[in-house]
Amino acid sequence: MTGPGDRPGLGRGVRGILTLLRGDVQADRVVPPTGFTAGLTLWAAAAMAFLAVFALALSLAAGRMASEWGGALARSSTLRISAPAEQMDAQTTAAMTLLKTTPGVASARVLGDAEEQKLLTPWLGPDLPLDQLPLPRLIEIIEAGKGFDAAGLRLRLAGEVPGAVLDDHTRWRRPLIRAATRLRELGALSLLLIAGVTGAILTLAAHSALSANAQVIEVLRLVGARDEFIARAFVRRFTFRTLTGAGIGMVAGLGAIWLLPDEAEGAFLSGLGLQGWQWLLPFLIPILAAVVAFWATRAAARRILRRLA
Amino acid sequence: MIELDSLSYSYGGDALLRGISLQLAPGSFHFLTGPSGSGKTTLMKLCYGALQPTGGTVTVFGQPLEEMNRDDIAWLRRRVGVVHQEAHFLDHMTLVENIALPLMVSGRDLSAEARNLKELMAWVGLGARSRAYPPELSGGERQRAALARALIMSPEVILADEPTGNVDWEMSQRLLALLVELNRMGKTVLIATHDLALIRAAKSRVQARVLRIAGGTLQYAGADL
Numbered sequence: 127m128t129g130p131g132d133r134p135g136l137g138r139g140v141r142g143i144l145t146l147l148r149g150d151v152q153a154d155r156v157v158p159p160t161g162f163t164a165g166l167t168l169w170a171a172a173a174m175a176f177l178a179v180f181a182l183a184l185s186l187a188a189g190r191m192a193s194e195w196g197g198a199l200a201r202s203s204t205l206r207i208s209a210p211a212e213q214m215d216a217q218t219t220a221a222m223t224l225l226k227t228t229p230g231v232a233s234a235r236v237l238g239d240a241e242e243q244k245l246l247t248p249w250l251g252p253d254l255p256l257d258q259l260p261l262p263r264l265i266e267i268i269e270a271g272k273g274f275d276a277a278g279l280r281l282r283l284a285g286e287v288p289g290a291v292l293d294d295h296t297r298w299r300r301p302l303i304r305a306a307t308r309l310r311e312l313g314a315l316s317l318l319l320i321a322g323v324t325g326a327i328l329t330l331a332a333h334s335a336l337s338a339n340a341q342v343i344e345v346l347r348l349v350g351a352r353d354e355f356i357a358r359a360f361v362r363r364f365t366f367r368t369l370t371g372a373g374i375g376m377v378a379g380l381g382a383i384w385l386l387p388d389e390a391e392g393a394f395l396s397g398l399g400l401q402g403w404q405w406l407l408p409f410l411i412p413i414l415a416a417v418v419a420f421w422a423t424r425a426a427a428r429r430i431l432r433r434l435a
Numbered sequence: 436m437i438e439l440d441s442l443s444y445s446y447g448g449d450a451l452l453r454g455i456s457l458q459l460a461p462g463s464f465h466f467l468t469g470p471s472g473s474g475k476t477t478l479m480k481l482c483y484g485a486l487q488p489t490g491g492t493v494t495v496f497g498q499p500l501e502e503m504n505r506d507d508i509a510w511l512r513r514r515v516g517v518v519h520q521e522a523h524f525l526d527h528m529t530l531v532e533n534i535a536l537p538l539m540v541s542g543r544d545l546s547a548e549a550r551n552l553k554e555l556m557a558w559v560g561l562g563a564r565s566r567a568y569p570p571e572l573s574g575g576e577r578q579r580a581a582l583a584r585a586l587i588m589s590p591e592v593i594l595a596d597e598p599t600g601n602v603d604w605e606m607s608q609r610l611l612a613l614l615v616e617l618n619r620m621g622k623t624v625l626i627a628t629h630d631l632a633l634i635r636a637a638k639s640r641v642q643a644r645v646l647r648i649a650g651g652t653l654q655y656a657g658a659d660l
């Protein structure tokens with residue numbers, strides 16, 4: 127029965143579901159309504175879809191956090207030189223020379239006036255007479271590899287550039303970025319686990335439904351039903367029930383996320399909500415659940431039908 | 436149509452059937468008789484692939500049973516109309532749906548068969564009962580429903596196992612009349628029964644051969660019934 131094109135896969139699963147949708151509803155009636163497994167399937171699918179929405183949201187939010195905090199910002203530090211005007215250039219040159227020989231520094235660059243103004247505007251307003259203020263000189267340091275040894279660099283700066291202050295404040299974010307990345311992976315892993323558990327529950331439910339209907343299967347066989355027909359009748363049931371249940375769970379999950387209190391912008395948790403096109407992703411959950419249901423119940427049905435032969 | 440060649444069968448212990456050879460020619464009418472427990476039902480099951488022979492061969496429509504896979508057996512059951520000794524129906528479906536079951540499982544368009552179905556129901560005298568559920572049926576109604584289900588696919592061969600088992604004399608005469616009529620329409624009929632009175636009643640109406648199983652072997656019974 128299994129040909130070369132008969133391999134499990136998402137595409138075949140979706141096509142299988144479409145065939146089921148088009149299938150003959152009348153033939154579906156040959157399987158008696160099963161109260162217990164019907165309820166089990168519906169609620170298990172709803173609960174799993176609900177959880178999946180959160181795992182998905184967590185994964186997306188963690189990914190967003192990691193990329194917002196990551197990038198150039200986290201790889202850079204700032205060296206601030208405050209010195210009397212006549213020493214400024216000399217100290218800047220000394221600092222640059224020193225930085226060039228520091229391991230872990232990829233590049234260092236003195237910020238121009240315009241850039242400095244841009245940085246200060248949010249704090250001091252746009253009408254700042256920059257040239258009249260004794261502003262410190264800023265050097266942007268981009269790190270290479272594992273970064274530089276901040277304590278050692280400070281020590282050397284203290285000796286050679288007395289007006290220099292090393293500000294590596296962005297470094298504290300690195301563990302957070304690692305955590306966010308890990309969180310995203312955990313979210314993805316949770317999604318896989320949820321899919322696995324859904325498959326397991328459906329396999330059990332299908333086993334139980336088929337075993338409970340051994341007599342029905344016997345009658346169907348006596349009148350000439352092929353295994354494929356009998357399996358399809360069961361698979362249809364479970365796939366539709368899962369689709370319905372997962373749809374309910376997904377809507378409930380989205381509702382719960384939508385109702386999450388809106389934290390102040392930039393606050394740590396405000397990111398859990400979905401943003402823009404991401405609101406569409408959860409709609410894949412019921413479809414994927416139906417694909418899982420299709421494969422799990424089909425495999426279970428074939429197994430049991432072979433056993434009942 | 437159906438050919439048995441030196442067929443043997445055993446459920447595990449001693450052989451129940453030994454070296455049975457038989458040919459059911461197209462259009463023939465056979466009775467299969469023998470005491471209860473002699474193996475009539477077993478022989479029938481071997482004819483429609485519910486059991487595989489432990490010795491010898493069964494050939495149905497020119498195809499040896501041993502070469503058939505499960506899909507072939509399903510195909511075979513659509514072409515052989517079987518009235519089972521204990522007819523099982525699906526209790527959650529109405530009578531008419533149960534009778535249409537062979538059509539459903541073979542993917543036929545039911546609306547195209549609606550007329551056929553209605554005529555068949557009327558022919559077996561169940562026209563008024565089509566919306567009933569199987570548990571509501573009497574013994575005679577069940578037997579006629581089983582016959583109707585066996586006929587819905589217009590099989591060329593009808594195997595009826597004790598079709599008059601649970602019904603009174605009058606009903607058994609009606610069922611016999613239906614089977615005789617089918618034979619006149621050209622169908623091959625094999626009826627297993629331990630009821631010799633039924634066979635006697637049939638003799639005046641149809642040219643039937645009577646087979647008798649005893650001690651695991653098959654004999655042609657003469658006219659001395």
Ligand SMILES: Nc1ncnc2c1ncn2[C@@H]1O[C@H](COP(=O)(O)OP(=O)(O)O)[C@@H](O)[C@H]1O
Pocket residue numbers: 446451469470471472473474475476477478
């Ligand atoms: N599934 C089975 N397993 C073991 N023995 C069986 C089975 N079915 C029938 N038998 C035995 O085989 C014998 C013949 O049964 P059966 O073919 O039903 O006889 P009949 O139909 O002539 O009354 C009986 O002794 C019965 O007990």
Ligand SMILES: [Mg+2]
Pocket residue numbers: 475476477520596597
């Ligand atoms: Mg019997």
